Amino acid sequence: MFTILATDGRARRGVLHTVHGDIQTPVFMNVGTCAAIKGGVSTMELLNDVDCQVELSNTYHLHIRPGDKLIHDMGGLHQFMNWPRPILTDSGGFQVFSLSQLRKITEEGVRFASHVDGKRIFMGPEESMQIQSNLASTIAMAFDECIENPAPYDYVKQSTARTVRWLARCRAEMDRLNSLPETINKHQMLFGINQGGTYEDLRIEHMQRISEIPCEGYALGGLAVGEATEEMYRIIDVVEPHMPKDKPRYLMGVGTPCNILEAVHMGVDFFDCVMPSRNARHGNLFTWEGKINLLNEKYMKDPRPIGLTCDCPTCRNYSRSYIRHLIKAKESLGMRLAVTHNLYFYNNLTRKIREALDGGYFESFYQKYRTILGERCPD
Numbered sequence: 144m145f146t147i148l149a150t151d152g153r154a155r156r157g158v159l160h161t162v163h164g165d166i167q168t169p170v171f172m173n174v175g176t177c178a179a180i181k182g183g184v185s186t187m188e189l190l191n192d193v194d195c196q197v198e199l200s201n202t203y204h205l206h207i208r209p210g211d212k213l214i215h216d217m218g219g220l221h222q223f224m225n226w227p228r229p230i231l232t233d234s235g236g237f238q239v240f241s242l243s244q245l246r247k248i249t250e251e252g253v254r255f256a257s258h259v260d261g262k263r264i265f266m267g268p269e270e271s272m273q274i275q276s277n278l279a280s281t282i283a284m285a286f287d288e289c290i291e292n293p294a295p296y297d298y299v300k301q302s303t304a305r306t307v308r309w310l311a312r313c314r315a316e317m318d319r320l321n322s323l324p325e326t327i328n329k330h331q332m333l334f335g336i337n338q339g340g341t342y343e344d345l346r347i348e349h350m351q352r353i354s355e356i357p358c359e360g361y362a363l364g365g366l367a368v369g370e371a372t373e374e375m376y377r378i379i380d381v382v383e384p385h386m387p388k389d390k391p392r393y394l395m396g397v398g399t400p401c402n403i404l405e406a407v408h409m410g411v412d413f414f415d416c417v418m419p420s421r422n423a424r425h426g427n428l429f430t431w432e433g434k435i436n437l438l439n440e441k442y443m444k445d446p447r448p449i450g451l452t453c454d455c456p457t458c459r460n461y462s463r464s465y466i467r468h469l470i471k472a473k474e475s476l477g478m479r480l481a482v483t484h485n486l487y488f489y490n491n492l493t494r495k496i497r498e499a500l501d502g503g504y505f506e507s508f509y510q511k512y513r514t515i516l517g518e519r520c521p522d
Contacts, residue, residue, distance in 0.1 A: 272320060437481070
């Protein structure tokens, strides 16, 4: 059940009640594709140091290795990785279409080759739901086709029609799985995914059709995959009015702090992205004063913390100079400290957005930071 607590224009402050605890929105979900954050940050550090609300793992990768049945036998993903809060699992659709060079799409699903060993695998709506049920995540994503962007109009139209039919099959299969005695999480939620490329009419029609299939939330997929940022904002702007008002909205794979702030302003509630951890591993860090490239020579003797007002464990204890040295020396500790900072920043960003919505000053917060967060830190 999703409850809206406050609004400011189109921006929404809400809470999604789940079997693994409440999710306060807007929320950033930390990406642990293979049940771990790249950068050596443990689940206990995510919980206690980063204050992550939701961890995101990937159906495709966990199905390939170590296997979803093994994870089921270990008590589900929560027990397997020792994580007490909500988990969202991506359906595997994006990886099927992005990692596999040999794939064949039919009405039933997709046949493809594993990117690990070339083994032939079939995945359709039912198989994706079965894998995610074995993982016992809190929220499962519907199986969809991630269309290349740009793609021909006629193909996108055909694909989105098929994705509607796939969502209906996902819903039916999840309902069946949730009723079985051996299912670990019998309260697993399903989010449908809106597709349609950058074609406004197809996006709107698809959103209207999938909203007729009852889901606990709905996502905007197929964005942030190479199109211009303004194109992404245009699609959000035209689709948002057609998204159910009483369900959470999830913008998949997004993005920069500015993207998140802008999308919240347009009515989005959920976000995920590998950017904070990926960028941190290369010394690119986010602060309230702007972006920092820690490998820049000017930070060689800088005794200050990464973020001047940040109270993450990294900033409370270590200097820019020291972390720069560690990253340059390829010491794993440097990567770990940098990743911890960026993850903390993203989670703190959405926490401050929630506070602004609660306090009735979100518009001024948005106007203050919409530009600063995307610029280089002046010093």
